[in-house]
Amino acid sequence: MTSYLLLIKGNPILICCQIMNRFDTVQASLKRKKYRSYSPTQLTNAYIDVVENKFSVYKASRKYSIPEQTLRDRVNGNVKIETTKSGPDPLFSEEEEARLVKHIQQISAVGYGYTRVEVMNLGTEYAIALGKRDREHPLSLQWLNSFIDRWPDLKVRRPKTISELRAKATSRESIEKYFKELESILDKYDLRDKPECIYNVDEKGIQHNHSPPYIVASSDSVPSVITAEKSSTVTILGCGNALGYQIPPFFVFPGARMRRELMEGCSVGAEGTVSKTGWSNSEIFTTYLQNHFVRFAKGRVTDQKILLLYDGHRSHFSPALIDWAIDQDIILYVLPPHTSHILQPMDVGCFGPFSKIYGNECHKFQRTHAGSVNKYNICNLACKAYTAALSPNNLRGAFRRTGIFPFDPSVVSLGNAFLASDTRKELEVNDDDQAPNSIGSGEQVPVVCDTQVLPDCQENRNVEMTQDKDCLVIEDFQHKGVQTEPIHISSEEPKESLLSSFFEKKKPVFFTKSNKQRRSINKIVGGKAITENSVANQVKDYVATVTKPKTTKKLKFSPPFRHSDQDRSDKSLPSESSDPPAALSADQPGPSGIHVQQNRCSHREPECLSSDSEIEESEKCCVCKLFEPKQLRSCVSIVFTKWGKCMFDNCDHWVHLGFCTEVRVLRRHDIFYCPCHGLPAKSAIIE
Template identity: 40%
Template sequence: MFRIKLTQPADRSRLRLWSPTAMTSAYKMVKDEGIPVYRAAKLNGVPLTTLRDRVDNRISIDCVKSGPCPVLSLDEEAKLCEHLKDLASVGYGYTRAEVVNLASDYAVSLGKRKDDQPFTLNWFYNFIKRWPELNVVRPSSLSEQRAKCASEESVTKYFNELERILRKYDLFDKPHLIYNIDEKGINTEYKPPSVVSGKDCKAQVIMSERGKTVTIIGAGNAAGMQIPPYFVFPGVRMLDGLLEGKSPGADGIMTPSGWSNSVVFKDYLQNHFMKFCQGRSDDTILILYDGHRSHISVDLVEWAKQQNIVLFVLPTHTSHILQPMDIGCFGPLQLKYAQECSKFARTHHRVVTRYDVCSLACKAYSFALSPLNLQASFNKAGIYPFKNSSSMVELLKSKIKPSELYIVDDEVTASGDHKKSETAENNFFDKKGGDVHIKIMKKKRKNINSIVGGKALEGETVEKMKKYIDESNSKISSNDPKKKKTKTPKNKKNSATSFNLQINDKQKPGPSKQNIELSEKSDLSDSENESEIPDEDKCCQCHQYYVDKHSHGAIEFTHWAQCDNATCSHWVHLKYCSPVHVVRKNTVFYCNCCL
């Protein structure tokens, strides 16, 4: 009888007791310095056979784990990795499933896999481990206008102009004179924060129905001082309860929509901002804000000039990377406001109403526009301490990358095609995703933001702005309103139904027939339309297209039918010019001419 010797299973923890760095070092010693394989393995503490397999090219030096080598080589995976990073940086990233499909197609094109042997998610997770520079993230949304306008050219021009203004008014070392003003919309409906709940229940938050937006106008300087909030409530009459619980200095106003406008913004600057801002002797104050139409007016520029204030408009659609309030203040304000609303609802056991918005928003405003946040926001925006254009372009390189997709049409070659490399047609990744790099934009339309965007409102810029406004006003006054043209309904020869109704513009309450206009003007318009209609499309009995309005009711639903006689094919008004009222499907109909 034979005895079977039971062996202990291999201890997986003892496999591959060498590091990839040691294996690479030993490989280089053999290849570059000519040291024997046995000696290099002993010096670096790697297995002899493992090193010999890599020296003899039986296994790639890039393989750092036990088992078979990856299907794609290091260079091939590097190209795939670069393609994934490139597409993600411009806003067209791949999902995990799409990466697996892309890699499968790539392996098939290289002849390393068959169509019926695609990669799986296990390959994807191993691929991510081999390339730690890749990561699965949830991308943030970016509007197309921001992707187009946040370009290297606009950032460079903006910082060159800002440097000129700071040098002209000697503001490089005066952060208390550099302000940023922006608006933020909040609502009684908020995004609730994460809460702790049981695993077997679905947590919910009770909140009020979505109401109208309340706008907060906020401001602060580079030294870290905030201007008290200014609220714009929706409505007509200001109620005392709306500002209950406000922070010291906070104020508000009413507009029908709850949004700011040119009148509100000017009132804010004159009566609220000037009350709390620093440096009101003979110093020049610099105010940076976005180019919303409510911020640009000739009256506002003239007032700012009298008050020794320089208004500086940010480039169009670049506030997400250049405006300090958007960079580091309004994000925390939104989060803090949601937390305060959640805490208020839990404490008072009721929903947040418009009378609670002011007190809750003031707490969030004081927290978000703290001195530390304001100073960090101005620093990150490159305003104070000032950073030149080349430094900011380098810092914002990843955020202005999507603008490289868009090419203005006057920069395209004469043939109308963007230049490509000679191997673009043969490149697998160019065929899969290369077309996103060719998006030709039309020439920029001339508007007020193209004149004032990224510039200080002074000198030649103000003159151009006044000229543009005057030209726009003259065009509006000279152009007559366009008259709407009504089209005559076309005859459809299936089972055509004609609806002919003319209603008086000044209708009065009453029966439907009372407001029907049967004037000579309508008859003339019908007669003019009748002359344009061919005879074969008219009724063969009354020789008209429209039924006589005076002999029948005020509203006619005129039904047509075509004679089934092949030699006739005339059209007839049912009910009015024929005893037949309805023609059903698969029934034969003959007009009076053929009966």
């Protein structure tokens, strides 16, 4: 540049600045220039004009702003017209990739999606089956990235967890039935245009230790946030209507006596009570409706019904509560079981923001007060989060997203609510269609799937899919002596049959339990208004016919510290004939969290609405005729009982392993017979 400046007359500094500015402008324009400014449609139209309309390559390239050589290569056949990117053609054709994409989407929809490594392994097996690759040259991460770029429908995402019960219960049939029943109730009581009369109530459990928000900190290390120790749960009963009006919160603290200090700093109208565990129960829920909800609920005019929706936990309904609701002109509507994540407004649009706001408030409190959250300030923090989370906008949006008000069932149908249920039904294999791999009573035996190709850094392993509690279990059996061969499909088969054969073997195998009809209150109240005469009568008949659970025998053990015989008589356990205390009989936990069951069952008849208390004869041991081994009746520690199911033809007997038979452990390939048939109790499959 120095020699160039010497040849130019004028101010060298000025000339140098002009040249540098010019250089920066050219460099910026090169950066802004797009690699390919034309679309595939323009290239196709230019190709058609040259081939069919007899345009020259030069004229067509100028007309559609396409490089002349690019168009000439396609006209001369050097490059295919379908090629949209430079470089070699993809390994699979568009049709083959489309089938692979469809399979990946189906598997992810039912909850068994592939990871990136598994997609590469699947693509390698696919290429081997099509004869396009061998095992010495597996596909790489570069192929996976290019494959995802070519298909915008695919994206690497972190999945959300959902329980198997929710995935199965959220079917299109159950949701349509729910909305049909809800529509009839809205029309019957003229509630379609009355959002102030449509309420939803639900419980939410909180603890002293919170989830901290994202913070700004040094990049040298991961920061730490001080939180309180793990504590018992405090339950909040929240409620609001479709108009956006929130009812003040109602707290349930753990303890035996309610203290005024627990409600210090609460919002206006907030109330509270105590329970032994901190969970809501039938007695607390009834008190909440009769004393708290009725006092703050709007729309309480003459002959005007109020619709109250809530989930179907057993603590939420009883014959006495139904009679009270009928007298108060309140329609109690129970949501279908295991569908609150898409049908309950509080879960959909309010309690999610509540958890985040509560965590932020706890984090701010600890920073400003240099202390931890405890039972005396948790109410103040929770009330702030409750007021902000159950705002009018959030409440109205929650009722709108669940299709309740405005009434629109298609809002739920437009989402992915039925994706897992519908796709599972498409892929589900019926027992009649499966291969006759059965033993004795027709029980399903392990089904071996094709070999999975792993990268060089991992071992090549075979996998086995088998039945375990109605779910798919994949286990390694590399050292079990089972050899499987890769899928090889004859080239003489049609291409469609070739593709279908490969992906048919890749579908997950769903095992279904025997459809045993069990008595459950949810079959009566799920998705229905329980204050209607027909449903209310069914609930009362069900409660009247429920068998009371047997009282447990008095445990015979000595306390670690005793001083006299008088102490023994004073501290003795109640007899079998004595009635349990009211506090124990009413301790039915609400759905706000996990409950540590301290009493096996409530002794009050209206509370025993669960099918767990009814043990059928087919579920008992065929030897001792008991559900619990008699050897464990006086045991005070936790013991897990192992069961074995007989595999004889048409025999569904269960036996206590280790107690009622000499067999203590059953493994995957073992054959087990109950003592009723006089056969050896255990044998193994000879492979």
